[in-house]
Amino acid sequence: MVTSNPTQGGAVAAREVNDFDRRDFDWYVDKAVEAVVFVCGVSAIVFVLGIFVFVTKEGIGFIIEHLNFREFFLTPYWSPSDADDPEYGILALIAGTASVTGLAMLVAIPFSLGAAIYIAEFASGKTREALKVLVELLAAIPSVVWGFIGLVIMNPLIIKWFDVPVGLCVLNAGIILGLMAAPIMTSIAEDALKAVPDRYREAAEAMGATRWQVTYKVVLPAAKNGLLGGVLLGVGRGFGETMAVLMATGHAVNIPDSIFDSVRALTATIAAELGETVVGGEHYQVLFTIGILLFLVTFTVNLTADLIVRGIRKG
Amino acid sequence: MTTANAVLFQATGLNQRNERVQRLYRLLFGLMTLMLIAPVLLILGTLVVKGGGVISWEFLFTAPTDGMRSGGVLPALLGTVWLVTVALLLSVPIGVFAAIYLSEYAGDNWFTRAINLAIINLAGVPSIVHALFGLGAFVIFFGFGTSILAASLTLAVMTMPVVIVATRESLQAVPQAFREACWNMGATRWQTIRKVVLPNSITGILTGVILEVSRTAGETAPIMFTGAVFFTPFLPQSVMDQTMALSLHLFVAATQVPGIADEIPFGIALVLIALVLLMNSASIAFRMWLRGKKKW
Numbered sequence: 001m002v003t004s005n006p007t008q009g010g011a012v013a014a015r016e017v018n019d020f021d022r023r024d025f026d027w028y029v030d031k032a033v034e035a036v037v038f039v040c041g042v043s044a045i046v047f048v049l050g051i052f053v054f055v056t057k058e059g060i061g062f063i064i065e066h067l068n069f070r071e072f073f074l075t076p077y078w079s080p081s082d083a084d085d086p087e088y089g090i091l092a093l094i095a096g097t098a099s100v101t102g103l104a105m106l107v108a109i110p111f112s113l114g115a116a117i118y119i120a121e122f123a124s125g126k127t128r129e130a131l132k133v134l135v136e137l138l139a140a141i142p143s144v145v146w147g148f149i150g151l152v153i154m155n156p157l158i159i160k161w162f163d164v165p166v167g168l169c170v171l172n173a174g175i176i177l178g179l180m181a182a183p184i185m186t187s188i189a190e191d192a193l194k195a196v197p198d199r200y201r202e203a204a205e206a207m208g209a210t211r212w213q214v215t216y217k218v219v220l221p222a223a224k225n226g227l228l229g230g231v232l233l234g235v236g237r238g239f240g241e242t243m244a245v246l247m248a249t250g251h252a253v254n255i256p257d258s259i260f261d262s263v264r265a266l267t268a269t270i271a272a273e274l275g276e277t278v279v280g281g282e283h284y285q286v287l288f289t290i291g292i293l294l295f296l297v298t299f300t301v302n303l304t305a306d307l308i309v310r311g312i313r314k315g
Numbered sequence: 316m317t318t319a320n321a322v323l324f325q326a327t328g329l330n331q332r333n334e335r336v337q338r339l340y341r342l343l344f345g346l347m348t349l350m351l352i353a354p355v356l357l358i359l360g361t362l363v364v365k366g367g368g369v370i371s372w373e374f375l376f377t378a379p380t381d382g383m384r385s386g387g388v389l390p391a392l393l394g395t396v397w398l399v400t401v402a403l404l405l406s407v408p409i410g411v412f413a414a415i416y417l418s419e420y421a422g423d424n425w426f427t428r429a430i431n432l433a434i435i436n437l438a439g440v441p442s443i444v445h446a447l448f449g450l451g452a453f454v455i456f457f458g459f460g461t462s463i464l465a466a467s468l469t470l471a472v473m474t475m476p477v478v479i480v481a482t483r484e485s486l487q488a489v490p491q492a493f494r495e496a497c498w499n500m501g502a503t504r505w506q507t508i509r510k511v512v513l514p515n516s517i518t519g520i521l522t523g524v525i526l527e528v529s530r531t532a533g534e535t536a537p538i539m540f541t542g543a544v545f546f547t548p549f550l551p552q553s554v555m556d557q558t559m560a561l562s563l564h565l566f567v568a569a570t571q572v573p574g575i576a577d578e579i580p581f582g583i584a585l586v587l588i589a590l591v592l593l594m595n596s597a598s599i600a601f602r603m604w605l606r607g608k609k610k611w
Contacts (some may be wrong), residue, residue: 007529026503058447140592141588142532143533143536211341212336240443298440
């Protein structure tokens with residue numbers, strides 16, 4: 001536009017350039033805001049790095065000086081407050097976290113996928129809206145309330161129904177964690193189903209397929225990656241849950257033989273013991289080392305989920 | 316669908332079998348949905364029945380007495396208000412600006428993807444790891460001590476993704492043509508955002524903020540070692556004070572206080588749930604009202 005008419009004099013062209021390349025007050029404000037906005041955008045990355053750096057900084061002393069991989073990961077003896085010979089084996093804690101998360105996912109995955117399919121594909125109009133709101137509200141219940149429910153409602157029920165001495169066990173925490181993770185997984189799965197274009201459904205219905213055939217043959221295969229990503233995010237949430245697990249597992253260091261055994265989770269151990277440690281002491285550093293482990297595992301799970309979900313967008 | 320078909324075509328045996336299978340699955344998934352929701356409603360009902368009796372103005376507005384074995388929840392309630400307010404003052408501006416960057420400035424490249432991944436991770440890292448971060452960074456490294464400031468900063472970092480995601484969605488819902496019209500008038504990018512994009516998305520952003528209030532109020536683990544204490548007879552006077560908090564108070568009352576009256580923890584749980592669910596419902600209602608009002 002500037003050089004649209006080469007026969008005109010250079011002065012005219014120069015003035016037009018100035019009209020567009022202005023350096024007035026608004027221009028500087030615009031540039032300043034752009035910088036501020038960029039810094040805020042980058043802050044998310046800074047915070048994640050910050051979490052890794054600061055948690056590592058507090059735990060690194062133990063990792064460098066005392067960490068014996070075999071003893072740390074493969075022995076189930078956890079007695080950090082033993083003054084003479086403290087032992088830091090997290091195998092039992094890993095078993096606790098794994099058993100509770102595993103049971104929770106066994107409960108939550110089929111039910112939340114079923115619920116997501118019902119809400120996205122079968123329910124209609126007002127029912128769908130009401131169910132979506134309800135699921136969203138259930139997802140908002142704080143974890144400490146779930147722990148309280150495990151402690152005062154599930155505990156006596158399990159003792160009564162299964163005739164066991166203690167109701168704070170893998171079963172209790174697994175159900176609580178399952179109920180807790182299910183609404184989150186339901187809404188992510190429902191989003192994944194909704195992301196499948198309607199014309200896929202219409203094409204299949206035009207061929208005479210029933211709703212279930214459309215869902216099973218068309219929608220589910222198309223939403224496969226999104227659903228898998230949602231399940232993974234749910235696993236990450238369950239794995240990292242703290243308060244509910246602290247209150248409902250019974251908090252006993254133990255490799256469980258049955259679902260009625262009390263266990264103790266990695267997250268709950270940090271929450272329960274950090275308050276009684278000396279800043280910079282060995283026990284304190286070990287708890288931060290567990291924190292690093294938790295961070296790395298959830299980071300990997302989230303990254304994998306992201307890669308899987310992105311897979312569909314590219315393909 | 317079937318009734319309309321029946322007039323035009325004769326349903327074959329295969330059609331009828333497919334139809335039966337379809338009804339069966341509809342029933343199955345409907346039942347699964349019900350089994351997901353019903354137990355929770357039942358549990359919430361139990362909480363209301365057992366804790367409802369203790370709720371009164373006096374319960375809300377007096378301090379715990381007799382070593383927390385009786386009395387009300389006032390210091391915990393006020394502490395939660397402090398924590399949430401300070402956390403929001405820190406996270407909402409940063410979160411909204413971050414969302415503006417992602418929606419209005421960022422290109423579709425690896426860098427934007429890294430930011431998105433970081434946001435997912437901020438939301439996905441276990442709350443207890445956020446607690447460790449808050450302790451290592453704000454309490455010890457920056458020297459804020461165990462204070463409302465340190466706890467709120469921890470909460471702010473943890474819940475910021477809620478604001479970012481909600482804001483980004485409502486910014487992206489503003490049609491591109493609105494921006495182009497404004498640019499054509501010679502407005503700068505920021506003028507366009509401030510005068511056109513933000514006014515058209517402010518209600519959506521507010522929805523996200525309300526949602527964040529509810530998330531922040533319910534968190535327990537991140538504040539345990541950074542600023543919230545089991546009991547303090549003082550109400551907080553500044554951001555450098557320690558405070559009680561409703562969520563931690565429920566944990567303490569349920570597990571650490573022998574001889575507490577049974578209905579008190581139920582009452583605390585009920586107050587906490589009511590606070591969180593009211594905020595959430597407000598956010599949802601706001602969003603629905605907005606959707607009905609939308610002109611484009």
